[in-house]
Amino acid sequence: MEVTYSKEELNFAAEVRDFVSESLPGDVARKVLEHKRIFKEDVQRWHAALHEKGWIAPHWPKEHGGCAWNAVQRHIFDVESAALGAPRLSPFGLHMIGPVLIAFGTEDQKKYYLPRILSGEDWWCQGYSEPGSGSDLASLKTKAVRDGDSFVINGQKTWTTHAQWANMIFCLVRTEVSERKQNGISMVLCDMSTDGVEVRPIVTLDGEHEVNEVWFSDVKVPVQNLVGEEGRGWSIGKFLLSHERTGIAGVGVSKRELAYLKHLASEEMYEGKPLLEDPIFKDRIAELEIDLLALEMTVLRVASRDDSGGEPGPEASILKIKGTEIQQRLTELQMEVAGLAALPYLPMAWGDSFIGKTPGPAYAAPLAARYLNMRKTSIYGGTNEIQRNIIARRVLGL
Amino acid sequence: MNFSLTEDQTLLVDALKRFLDKNYAPEMRQRMVLDQEPMSREVWTGFASLGILGLTLSEEHGGFSGSGIDVMVVMRELGKYLVIEPYIPNVVIAAGLVELCGSDWHKKVLLPELIKGESTLVLAHTEMQGHQDLSHVETIARQEGGVWVLSGKKTLILGGASADRFIISARTSGSSGDKDGITLFIAESLDESISGQVYPLLDGSRVLDIQFDNLRLGSESVIGTLDRAFAPIECVYDRAAMASCAEALGAMETAYEMTVDYLKDRHQFGQSLSQFQVLQHRAVDMFINIEEAHSLLTLAAANAWGDSPYERARSVSAAKSLFARAARFVSQQAVQLHGGMGMTYELPLSNYVKKLTMFDALFGGERFHRSRFSNLRKEEADTTGFVSPKKSWKQL
Numbered sequence: 001m002e003v004t005y006s007k008e009e010l011n012f013a014a015e016v017r018d019f020v021s022e023s024l025p026g027d028v029a030r031k032v033l034e035h036k037r038i039f040k041e042d043v044q045r046w047h048a049a050l051h052e053k054g055w056i057a058p059h060w061p062k063e064h065g066g067c068a069w070n071a072v073q074r075h076i077f078d079v080e081s082a083a084l085g086a087p088r089l090s091p092f093g094l095h096m097i098g099p100v101l102i103a104f105g106t107e108d109q110k111k112y113y114l115p116r117i118l119s120g121e122d123w124w125c126q127g128y129s130e131p132g133s134g135s136d137l138a139s140l141k142t143k144a145v146r147d148g149d150s151f152v153i154n155g156q157k158t159w160t161t162h163a164q165w166a167n168m169i170f171c172l173v174r175t176e177v178s179e180r181k182q183n184g185i186s187m188v189l190c191d192m193s194t195d196g197v198e199v200r201p202i203v204t205l206d207g208e209h210e211v212n213e214v215w216f217s218d219v220k221v222p223v224q225n226l227v228g229e230e231g232r233g234w235s236i237g238k239f240l241l242s243h244e245r246t247g248i249a250g251v252g253v254s255k256r257e258l259a260y261l262k263h264l265a266s267e268e269m270y271e272g273k274p275l276l277e278d279p280i281f282k283d284r285i286a287e288l289e290i291d292l293l294a295l296e297m298t299v300l301r302v303a304s305r306d307d308s309g310g311e312p313g314p315e316a317s318i319l320k321i322k323g324t325e326i327q328q329r330l331t332e333l334q335m336e337v338a339g340l341a342a343l344p345y346l347p348m349a350w351g352d353s354f355i356g357k358t359p360g361p362a363y364a365a366p367l368a369a370r371y372l373n374m375r376k377t378s379i380y381g382g383t384n385e386i387q388r389n390i391i392a393r394r395v396l397g398l
Numbered sequence: 399m400n401f402s403l404t405e406d407q408t409l410l411v412d413a414l415k416r417f418l419d420k421n422y423a424p425e426m427r428q429r430m431v432l433d434q435e436p437m438s439r440e441v442w443t444g445f446a447s448l449g450i451l452g453l454t455l456s457e458e459h460g461g462f463s464g465s466g467i468d469v470m471v472v473m474r475e476l477g478k479y480l481v482i483e484p485y486i487p488n489v490v491i492a493a494g495l496v497e498l499c500g501s502d503w504h505k506k507v508l509l510p511e512l513i514k515g516e517s518t519l520v521l522a523h524t525e526m527q528g529h530q531d532l533s534h535v536e537t538i539a540r541q542e543g544g545v546w547v548l549s550g551k552k553t554l555i556l557g558g559a560s561a562d563r564f565i566i567s568a569r570t571s572g573s574s575g576d577k578d579g580i581t582l583f584i585a586e587s588l589d590e591s592i593s594g595q596v597y598p599l600l601d602g603s604r605v606l607d608i609q610f611d612n613l614r615l616g617s618e619s620v621i622g623t624l625d626r627a628f629a630p631i632e633c634v635y636d637r638a639a640m641a642s643c644a645e646a647l648g649a650m651e652t653a654y655e656m657t658v659d660y661l662k663d664r665h666q667f668g669q670s671l672s673q674f675q676v677l678q679h680r681a682v683d684m685f686i687n688i689e690e691a692h693s694l695l696t697l698a699a700a701n702a703w704g705d706s707p708y709e710r711a712r713s714v715s716a717a718k719s720l721f722a723r724a725a726r727f728v729s730q731q732a733v734q735l736h737g738g739m740g741m742t743y744e745l746p747l748s749n750y751v752k753k754l755t756m757f758d759a760l761f762g763g764e765r766f767h768r769s770r771f772s773n774l775r776k777e778e779a780d781t782t783g784f785v786s787p788k789k790s791w792k793q794l
């Protein structure tokens with residue numbers, strides 16, 4: 001066992017830092033660090049920089065254009081780039097459908113889609129959840145019926161993140177009704193500009209537009225867009241979900257937000273001293289920091305186990321649960337630092353071009369909205385209750 | 399001891415409920431928020447007819463000489479309907495201050511029209527810069543001949559957007575942070591030396607920031623004793639904290655009911671969510687949080703208008719800090735148990751979640767109240783009337 005970073009690993013961290021400082025657009029970094037609204041173009045610019053460097057797909061095998069970094073390298077990259085304000089890349093291509101195609105796709109699919117994911121030409125979204133099928137995903141009803149060389153899709157997906165930005169969607173659809181609901185599900189890829197696809201916005205608690213309903217009426221998709229075998233989409237879908245869960249720990253982002261929290265608390269005065277020196281507040285921060293350190297070590301332990309196996313195990317659920325709890329508590333404490341100043345609701349102040357004055361300090365303006373928005377993290381990607389069910393069943397054998 | 403409501407209280411709650419059912423449907427509230435209206439004059443007049451604008455004020459001026467428990471039952475209903483009309487700022491804080499320390503003349507002139515809903519009055523006290531402490535007053539008032547001249551800035555004035563008059567706190571001696579040397583002045587909101595900016599808070603209510611240079615006020619504008627406004631301000635803030643707990647109770651109860659209904663309605667895995675034991679237990683924990691909070695609130699309500707500053711501060715701080723935890727837990731779990739639906743703006747639940755998210759920052763947060771609770775000394779509090787001897791308010 002060796003639980004400190006080796007010299008090579010430290011060198012790698014320095015290399016990452018150098019690259020990020022040089023290549024991450026400054027305005028994008030500032031928006032991320034100050035919790036301003038992030039647009040598609042912001043993410044795309046960072047994506048392009050990483051693509052050019054050849055670092056866009058750390059977890060993909062080399063033959064498909066990835067870096068084949070090990071778990072420690074990936075972690076270092078995550079932490080270093082987040083610290084400098086790198087925006088979260090869209091996970092749907094790089095972390096979800098990409099690995100699925102590598103594992104289950106046809107040669108043609110790999111040849112066509114993988115380079116487009118790497119270059120950022122395609123923006124993917126995820127069509128899993130339906131109004132009646134959230135946690136119980138396998139009960140999904142969106143239907144695809146074979147008609148010559150096409151599938152004809154009818155139904156509705158919901159909560160689809162950034163469907164308004166996407167040109168491609170991967171969907172789980174029912175191609176056959178069978179006794180066992182997990183059978184008869186297939187995964188298909190669909191161009192968002194196909195006739196019959198309609199995107200309707202859903203506004204979230206914070207007043208922002210991030211998720212959507214996606215409606216399908218008689219949407220024709222060529223049979224070549226089927227991924228894997230017809231009717232066997234469920235196991236593919238689950239493979240994808242376990243990949244979604246590892247990224248979700250968000251250690252890098254939480255470390256950055258913890259540092260920001262401490263910075264804010266050191267500037268905000270309370271009883272003539274910085275809030276950071278208030279014994280109660282200090283204790284809360286310490287508690288959180290210890291949890292984060294434990295999570296970081298767990299990420300490294302779990303991930304290095306994956307390195308030998310390939311597919312992340314159900315332990316990934318621990319990362320999802322702890323990671324999201326920590327992310328949420330960070331938003332709570334940041335809001336507490338701002339106190340009254342977090343209460344005004346001024347969505348225009350979250351824009352980068354805002355030049356007006358907010359009633360309180362500028363940092364406070366987006367904190368309440370961010371707190372509300374981050375409640376999503378314990379719901380999406382399989383709720384934290386479902387993650388506990390997975391651990392109970394698959395790890396504990398209960 | 400007797401925890402049941404009196405007949406009068408029951409009648410009042412029923413009448414208020416009927417009124418709000420008719421006049422405060424969620425769509426109407428939403429329309430007001432979208433139209434950026436700080437309050438509805440009709441609703442306010444309705445409140446006057448129900449008698450709640452003079453609830454705790456003396457009968458001599460048209461009030462009802464009610465108790466803290468009366469305020470509690472009213473605020474709980476206002477919380478259930480998420481009323482954005484500024485009841486606490488007008489009735490509990492500003493009218494409360496006039497009654498606590500105004501002269502007979504002030505009471506005679508001001509209280510009857512406030513009670514009838516003919517005019518509105520709120521306190522302009524908070525100043526955002528520096529650490530927020532009830533004694534943090536930088537606004538200056540100096541005497542020039544027979545008049546007072548005020549200069550300063552006030553921020554986040556609850557109810558300010560619809561106020562006809564302000565009570566402005568200003569420093570007449572000492573320096574910011576001193577408890578002595580704060581004086582209250584009454585001013586017309588339309589005075590041309592006051593400029594203001596209105597903006598919304600998270601729950602859609604609208605507040606005001608003001609700035610004034612050389613605002614000239616006559617000597618009759620001083621409310622209460624010169625230099626001695628700190629103790630009354632602290633007193634009405636405690637009452638406001640209690641009232642905001644009662645409001646949060648109503649909001650938590652509603653969010654809880656919505657969640658339990660949702661668990662029964664929503665099916666996954668071929669059964670209703672309410673059949674999953676882990677969700678049952680979560681709902682039970684929400685319920686326990688609400689019940690415990692309700693209990694402490696009753697104690698605070700009984701003491702908020704009482705004679706002992708010590709008992710008042712102690713019970714209010716206990717309630718306010720317990721409520722902070724309960725409000726956070728109940729609102730977060732309400733979202734969680736609704737799954738994706740809980741994240742939507744459109745669901746009525748979202749307004750309750752936002753209200754409860756704001757709770758901790760107003761009228762003293764969890765940390766402040768807990769440490770005040772543990773530092774409170776009976777003798778000191780009851781003799782000086784100051785209940786935050788060494789501690790300051792991070793959050794008002």
Ligand SMILES: Cc1cc2nc3c(=O)[nH]c(=O)nc-3n(C[C@H](O)[C@H](O)[C@H](O)COP(=O)(O)OP(=O)(O)OC[C@H]3O[C@@H](n4cnc5c(N)ncnc54)[C@H](O)[C@@H]3O)c2cc1C
Pocket residue numbers: 125126127128129131132133134135136158159160161162211376379380381382383384385386389664666667671674676677734735736737738739741
């Ligand atoms: C912001 C956001 C973005 C999203 N993005 C996407 C996306 O891009 N693509 C996509 O396909 N989906 C997306 N989702 C959907 C997400 O995956 C679902 O919301 C999630 O799976 C939960 O489903 P549900 O909302 O139907 O809640 P439900 O399944 O109805 O759950 C409601 C509550 O019941 C609990 N529960 C349900 N079953 C059980 C059980 N067996 N045991 C214990 N508790 C249980 C849940 O934990 C939850 O607390 C997104 C969701 C959000 C909020």
